[in-house]
Amino acid sequence: MSEILFLGTAGARYVVAKQLRASAGTVIHINNSYLLLDPGPGTLVHLAKRKIPIEKIETIVVSHQHLDHSADLNIMVDAITEGGFKKRGTLFLTESALKEGILLSYLHSYLKKIELLKPYTFYESLPFKFKTTCLLKHTAENYGLLFYFPEGKIVGFITDTAFFDGLAEEFAEANILVIYTVRYKPLENVLHLSISDVKKILEKIRPEEVILTHFGMTMLKVNPFKVAQKLSKDLGLKIRACYDGMEIKI
Numbered sequence: 001m002s003e004i005l006f007l008g009t010a011g012a013r014y015v016v017a018k019q020l021r022a023s024a025g026t027v028i029h030i031n032n033s034y035l036l037l038d039p040g041p042g043t044l045v046h047l048a049k050r051k052i053p054i055e056k057i058e059t060i061v062v063s064h065q066h067l068d069h070s071a072d073l074n075i076m077v078d079a080i081t082e083g084g085f086k087k088r089g090t091l092f093l094t095e096s097a098l099k100e101g102i103l104l105s106y107l108h109s110y111l112k113k114i115e116l117l118k119p120y121t122f123y124e125s126l127p128f129k130f131k132t133t134c135l136l137k138h139t140a141e142n143y144g145l146l147f148y149f150p151e152g153k154i155v156g157f158i159t160d161t162a163f164f165d166g167l168a169e170e171f172a173e174a175n176i177l178v179i180y181t182v183r184y185k186p187l188e189n190v191l192h193l194s195i196s197d198v199k200k201i202l203e204k205i206r207p208e209e210v211i212l213t214h215f216g217m218t219m220l221k222v223n224p225f226k227v228a229q230k231l232s233k234d235l236g237l238k239i240r241a242c243y244d245g246m247e248i249k250i
C-alpha cells in the first residue's frame, strides 16, 4: 500500500517565518521506499519526530528554489547519505535551482545522481514514477508534478503558480489533485493560486479528490477547513484542506 504524508502545510513567508503551520515537505511512501518532495524549513525535524527512516529516502524532488521548498535540502542530503559515507539517492531539481546553488557543492558527490527537471518529461527513481507538466507561471522555474502509483492512481501536485489558461488541463489525468493554495483572494502580480483560481481549475477538471495545502496568512485567517467544506458543497467534489501531519492512503 502506498501513502502520502504531508509533514507541513505552510506556504508563504509569514506563515513559514512564524511557523503558524509547519513548512516541512511531503513524503511519498511506496513499499519500503520514501520520496521527499520540497524539503522546506523543519523537514529534518518533522521526519525525526515521525520516525521516518531517513536512510530509506532515496529520492528527493525540489520543485523550485524558494526557501519554503528547499531550505532543508542540504541537511537532508547529508542525513540520507550518512555524511557522504554512503553514496545514496537521486535528487531532481530544476536547472535554475541548481545554478542558484541550492545544493552546496561539497554535497554533490554524496548523491548517486542529480537529474534536471524539464517540461513534459517522465522520470523514474524506482519505485517512484512521475512526470512534469509545462513550465508553470511563478517567479522561479517550476513545474507541476504527476506521480504514478503502483495502485494505478495518479496524484497531481499543482505547485507554486499563478493561474493561466490551460493550467487545469495539465492535470486532467490526476485522480487525486493537490493544489498549493497560498491565497484566499487573488492579488495582482502575485504568482500564486487563490480560491477563485481553484474554482476555475475545478470547473474544468473533476478529480476524485482534491487536497488544498501550502497556505498563506489570508487562507489561515478564513479557516481552510471551512473554505474547503464550502467549495466541496458548491462544486460537488471531495475537497479537503490539509493539516500538518495529514496522511492519505492511495
Ligand SMILES: [Zn+2]
Binding pocket: 064, 066, 138, 140, 160
Ligand atoms: Zn515559490
